[in-house]
Amino acid sequence: MTGVELYFSDIWSKTKTIIKDHDSVGKIIYDTYFDDSSLMDLSDARATIVVPTNLQKMVLSQKLQLISDSLHQVINRDVECEVLLASEVKKAQQTKVVEVSEELAGSDNVLPFYTFDNFIVGPSNKESHSASLACAYNPGKFYTPLFIYGNSGLGKTHLLNAIGNYIKQSDPNSKVYYTSSSEFVSRVVNSIKDNSIESFKETMNHLDVLLVDDIQFLAGKEKSHEIFFHIFNELVNNRKQIVLTSDRDPSEIKGLEERLISRFSSGLSVGMDSPEFETSLAILRFKMENQSLDSSMIDDEVLSYIATNFSKDVRKLEGALNRLIFYSINFGSGERIDFKTALGAFKGSSTSSDKNEISTTKIKRVVADYYGLTRQQLVSKSRTKNIANARHIAMFLCRKLLDLPFMKIGEEFGKRDHSTVMNACGKVEENIKKDSNYKQAMLEIEKILTQ
Ligand code: ADP
Ligand code: MG
Numbered sequence: 360m361t362g363v364e365l366y367f368s369d370i371w372s373k374t375k376t377i378i379k380d381h382d383s384v385g386k387i388i389y390d391t392y393f394d395d396s397s398l399m400d401l402s403d404a405r406a407t408i409v410v411p412t413n414l415q416k417m418v419l420s421q422k423l424q425l426i427s428d429s430l431h432q433v434i435n436r437d438v439e440c441e442v443l444l445a446s447e448v449k450k451a452q453q454t455k456v457v458e459v460s461e462e463l464a465g466s467d468n469v470l471p472f473y474t475f476d477n478f479i480v481g482p483s484n485k486e487s488h489s490a491s492l493a494c495a496y497n498p499g500k501f502y503t504p505l506f507i508y509g510n511s512g513l514g515k516t517h518l519l520n521a522i523g524n525y526i527k528q529s530d531p532n533s534k535v536y537y538t539s540s541s542e543f544v545s546r547v548v549n550s551i552k553d554n555s556i557e558s559f560k561e562t563m564n565h566l567d568v569l570l571v572d573d574i575q576f577l578a579g580k581e582k583s584h585e586i587f588f589h590i591f592n593e594l595v596n597n598r599k600q601i602v603l604t605s606d607r608d609p610s611e612i613k614g615l616e617e618r619l620i621s622r623f624s625s626g627l628s629v630g631m632d633s634p635e636f637e638t639s640l641a642i643l644r645f646k647m648e649n650q651s652l653d654s655s656m657i658d659d660e661v662l663s664y665i666a667t668n669f670s671k672d673v674r675k676l677e678g679a680l681n682r683l684i685f686y687s688i689n690f691g692s693g694e695r696i697d698f699k700t701a702l703g704a705f706k707g708s709s710t711s712s713d714k715n716e717i718s719t720t721k722i723k724r725v726v727a728d729y730y731g732l733t734r735q736q737l738v739s740k741s742r743t744k745n746i747a748n749a750r751h752i753a754m755f756l757c758r759k760l761l762d763l764p765f766m767k768i769g770e771e772f773g774k775r776d777h778s779t780v781m782n783a784c785g786k787v788e789e790n791i792k793k794d795s796n797y798k799q800a801m802l803e804i805e806k807i808l809t810q
Contacts, residue, residue: 370433371398371408377429384425388688391651392418399448406430406438411445414650414681418688446472468537469523469570470516478517479645481638482731487629491518491602495525498533498568498600502627504591505602506609509631509735512672515604519570522602526568536563537570540577547583560586564593568600574623575605578614591622601626630735635728639666639676646680657683661701668705679705717760717808719771725807726753729800738773752801754780755787760808 379389400407419442493501550559609623669679686704687696723734730749757768765777790797
């Protein structure tokens with residue numbers, strides 16, 4: 360520690376002692392949220408406090424007055440306090456390096472807190488997880504590019520960075536670079552402006568691993584297409600690893616050149632889906648553990664409620680958990696969170712509506728869950744027996760419960776034509792008649808859908 364850091368740590372530990380003894384902060388709250396905070400900077404007018412988790416940031420930000428009053432008692436002056444996440448500080452420092460040097464070297468942009476260790480695997484993401492791990496384990500050898508697609512909040516950015524972190528750790532000499540496609544575009548634009556495009560291409564061409572997030576934002580940016588195409592080919596030809604993510608399948612990204620789409624599809628494409636109930640519960644438990652929250656702090660019934668109603672994506676799950684804890688600290692007893700507290704916390708907030716109403720999305724999800732498949736598999740081209748069987752059942756249910764036209768159902772299931780859907784529905788009807796196990800499965804699925 361430098362002298363200044365020692366000075367800060369001394370001030371902060373005295374301040375924390377005052378906070379700890381304050382009436383509005385009990386032992387659990389102090390230990391959970393304040394104990395591992397630190398004072399990163401202190402100027403005449405401002406104090407910057409850093410915490411490891413988002414939840415701590417939220418809680419401390421609600422207690423700024425208390426923090427500032429306590430700090431006043433130690434340093435004898437008023438300062439404005441701000442609370443930052445450790446990851447934000449790191450990112451800000453990294454961005455600064457890039458801005459100053461305008462070089463890629465020295466900053467791989469990989470976000471250190473997204474790793475495979477803190478990624479929970481379940482049926483909805485097991486394909487994308489295992490493909491990512493394979494690429495991380497043996498970069499450039501399995502599939503390049505690996506293309507991961509799925510809706511927002513399902514863990515694409517997390518996996519992409521986990522690949523980067525894994526490779527950096529196993530081979531510190533490996534040149535890894537993470538970027539979003541919009542950042543890539545602005546780098547291209549800036550390099551063209553200041554005549555450094557050749558050196559930009561050169562730097563990119565020498566990477567071992569290129570991770571590009573949200574590639575759909577490359578759409579319509581023609582100059583960037585050309586540069587990206589060039590870099591892409593160079594890396595693939597040299598058996599380097601490229602991993603791309605997008606909110607949709609490569610063929611569905613509008614405004615991308617054909618040659619790019621076909622390149623993107625040339626490796627392996629894997630889809631991610633909304634987490635199932637069990638996975639949602641596992642994620643919630645893991646997030647609590649990660650924030651050093653005792654899992655007995657929240658009733659199981661409450662966790663099930665969140666897992667059922669906020670499982671459209673993982674970001675929503677995390678948000679619901681944070682909201683609940685935040686609410687209980689401010690309005691509850693600050694102790695155990697029961698169902699009543701939970702209902703108070705979520706009053707007025709929208710839960711995923713498709714849970715109560717039957718929709719094609721819900722039918723796909725329930726059928727996929729029932730057969731241990733992903734929604735992507737249901738709409739895929741695959742004719743594997745169990746996938747085709749589940750697909751037929753889902754189509755049949757769309758017809759029976761929603762009374763949709765065959766053509767519309769076909770569109771919903773990977774753009775199949777209406778006769779395929781008609782045949783599928785016919786087959787299901789026959790199977791129900793002749794196979795009692797099949798009929799039983801149908802009844803169970805319908806029950807889940809309508810309850
Ligand atoms: P996307 O890029 O698909 O929009 P993110 O990767 O940003 O989604 O994920 C949103 C949040 O959910 C992040 O905080 C991420 O760490 C978390 N998350 C997503 N999937 C998982 C998972 N399987 N296990 C643990 N955390 C997850
Ligand atoms: Mg993302």
